[in-house]
Amino acid sequence: MTLAKQIDRWYRAGEHQETVKAILELAETDVTDALTEDLAVAYNNLGQYQKAIESLKAMDVQNRSLPHWHYCMGYALYYAAMDSPTCEKQKALLEGAFDAFSRALKLNPEQELESECREFLAWITEDLRSIDFSSPSPHREREGAFGCSILLSGPWFDREKFIRDFYTDWALPIAPSDDDRDALTHQSPCMVFSVEHITAAITLIPSPIPDKEADKAAACNYLWPNGVKVTERHKAHLLITILDTRASLTERGILLVKIASTCCLQLSATGVFTGGTVYQLGLYRNLAAVIRDGRLPVFNWIWFGLYRTPRGLSGYTYGLESFGKDEIEISDTDMEPDRLRKILVDLASYILEDCAVFQDGDTVELSGNRKLPIVRSEGISLPGPTLKLANL
Numbered sequence: 001m002t003l004a005k006q007i008d009r010w011y012r013a014g015e016h017q018e019t020v021k022a023i024l025e026l027a028e029t030d031v032t033d034a035l036t037e038d039l040a041v042a043y044n045n046l047g048q049y050q051k052a053i054e055s056l057k058a059m060d061v062q063n064r065s066l067p068h069w070h071y072c073m074g075y076a077l078y079y080a081a082m083d084s085p086t087c088e089k090q091k092a093l094l095e096g097a098f099d100a101f102s103r104a105l106k107l108n109p110e111q112e113l114e115s116e117c118r119e120f121l122a123w124i125t126e127d128l129r130s131i132d133f134s135s136p137s138p139h140r141e142r143e144g145a146f147g148c149s150i151l152l153s154g155p156w157f158d159r160e161k162f163i164r165d166f167y168t169d170w171a172l173p174i175a176p177s178d179d180d181r182d183a184l185t186h187q188s189p190c191m192v193f194s195v196e197h198i199t200a201a202i203t204l205i206p207s208p209i210p211d212k213e214a215d216k217a218a219a220c221n222y223l224w225p226n227g228v229k230v231t232e233r234h235k236a237h238l239l240i241t242i243l244d245t246r247a248s249l250t251e252r253g254i255l256l257v258k259i260a261s262t263c264c265l266q267l268s269a270t271g272v273f274t275g276g277t278v279y280q281l282g283l284y285r286n287l288a289a290v291i292r293d294g295r296l297p298v299f300n301w302i303w304f305g306l307y308r309t310p311r312g313l314s315g316y317t318y319g320l321e322s323f324g325k326d327e328i329e330i331s332d333t334d335m336e337p338d339r340l341r342k343i344l345v346d347l348a349s350y351i352l353e354d355c356a357v358f359q360d361g362d363t364v365e366l367s368g369n370r371k372l373p374i375v376r377s378e379g380i381s382l383p384g385p386t387l388k389l390a391n392l
Contacts, residue, residue, distance in 0.1 A: 016042040033059045049080035065294035067109035074100030089357035096355035098124045099250045143324030146242040146256045148274035150263045151234035155206035166262045199244040218278035257300045261288035276303025276318030304344045315340045329386045
């Protein structure tokens with residue numbers, strides 16, 4: 001009898017621990033993605049949801065784009081939320097589960113799986129309504145503020161080109177609002193539309209970003225030496241905003257990146273100003289391409305800033321607050337820039353992909369099994385409270 005048939009028998013008999021034991025005893029090179037998913041299913045059925053999440057994330061990106069993978073991830077996140085010690089963590093996990101089940105549905109699953117996904121989505125919607133936020137997070141008023149600007153060499157926006165390019169980029173049609181069917185002109189500078197039932201707007205503003213904010217942000221981009229010179233020459237900008245508050249934070253964030261990436265193809269576009277910095281057009285589009293593989297565009301959402309002080313190299317994230325999360329700071333280290341940036345990237349990715357919530361006094365495990373305490377205190381280079389790694 002093959003191992004796959006034996007695992008199916010154990011599944012039907014409810015002997016999930018046998019599946020875990022058999023797969024963990026295999027040599028690492030013998031553990032296929034199919035067995036890894038079997039392992040995740042067994043962990044889910046044993047109530048070991050974090051292990052299920054870790055197993056699913058270990059699979060190849062190609063196989064992580066299948067509907068059953070998203071279903072298993074949603075299942076693990078949903079029941080992990082039920083065990084959450086805080087409202088904030090429960091909400092983050094439920095939103096992650098909602099995204100996972102929604103993605104499974106978009107991939108046209110079989111009827112039985114589709115029915116289960118829809119049932120979970122109904123439960124999650126009800127659970128989110130019932131969460132008690134009597135002590136709200138300080139970021140709740142700021143979360144969901146998804147917007148960015150496309151810098152332009154002049155006040156020109158080709159609406160028809162955007163609609164064509166967006167379909168070419170993402171195979172998604174643009175549905176204009178009922179009152180926005182006229183051509184974009186200086187008298188009618190706002191284009192309001194919806195994509196997959198999420199409402200967004202592009203507004204042509206025939207002037208530069210006020211107060212030289214874009215110029216200052218461009219100076220922070222250590223990846224673009226000529227960024228300030230290019231940014232200083234912009235004469236107008238497109239303001240992109242996601243207006244819909246019913247979609248999940250992840251769905252809104254992904255749509256923002258899709259729209260901004262396509263707007264990079266405008267003939268007058270010169271850069272993307274998104275909070276922490278100004279991106280080169282080609283780099284922004286390359287970073288956004290991961291969406292097609294079912295991955296989150298973390299590098300489009302979050303800017304990983306680095307700066308030096310007399311005591312060493314420091315770094316920070318900029319963008320986590322849009323998802324209702326604390327920003328991260330690491331200060332005065334003797335690390336090389338690549339190493340410090342990688343730690344920030346790994347932490348931000350873990351928070352966004354696994355819906356992790358860190359609080360003061362928690363610990364985080366870095367590569368090499370090194371556990372470090374987390375301190376939540378007033379920001380050093382950023383306003384408001386931030387998460388800081390101690391003893392680094």
